[in-house]
Amino acid sequence: MEIEFNTGRIPQQGYSQPAVRQTANPAQPDTASFSTSDSLNSQLSSMSTVRPEQVARARELVADENYPSDEVLNRVANRLVNESEANSSS
Numbered sequence: 001m002e003i004e005f006n007t008g009r010i011p012q013q014g015y016s017q018p019a020v021r022q023t024a025n026p027a028q029p030d031t032a033s034f035s036t037s038d039s040l041n042s043q044l045s046s047m048s049t050v051r052p053e054q055v056a057r058a059r060e061l062v063a064d065e066n067y068p069s070d071e072v073l074n075r076v077a078n079r080l081v082n083e084s085e086a087n088s089s090s
Helices: 035-046 054-063 070-089
Strands: none
Touching: none
């Protein structure tokens, strides 16, 4: 039994190219340079993870019994309702 694939195709002589095998060049080992990331990591480690001015602002807001205002709370509530209605109708 013989199976022929692409029976309608007529092979053309002389147009095939030999496969070229690429080999690794042992004279040039794989290397990577991380000087930029090392510099960024160094700068990042020197930065404070806590921003005292933001902590002070947060404490002020938490202590204020009028924060957030009723107007802000109403706007947030309306947006939540609108989003909920939009998602339930989809």
